[in-house]
Amino acid sequence: MDVLVYLIPVSLVLGGIGLLAFLWTLKHRQYDDPEGDGQRILSKEWDDHPRP
Template sequence: MTILLFLIPAALGLGLLGMFAFLWALKSGQMDDLEGAGRRVLFDDADAELRERSKE
């Protein structure tokens, strides 16, 4: 039963830490371009020149 005196504050602390990390990520623009990351996975670096030409 005394272990709860350690586990409850530890769980609350980790939850607050996660919430602050999430809020920091939102404010710093980490989640602005969600589709770009998914598209970059599909192309090799060798294809970068072709993609740049297709945008023009």
């Protein structure tokens, strides 16, 4: 059972990273227009270089 000593912190850290990533997306307003963001993938505009 010694492996638990590593595994539990690892799982907590991974969960924490997920949570931080979620908070980051929230802060950058990535949930304001889910439908539009989904559709924008299909657009050919700005395929070559990002929007200035």
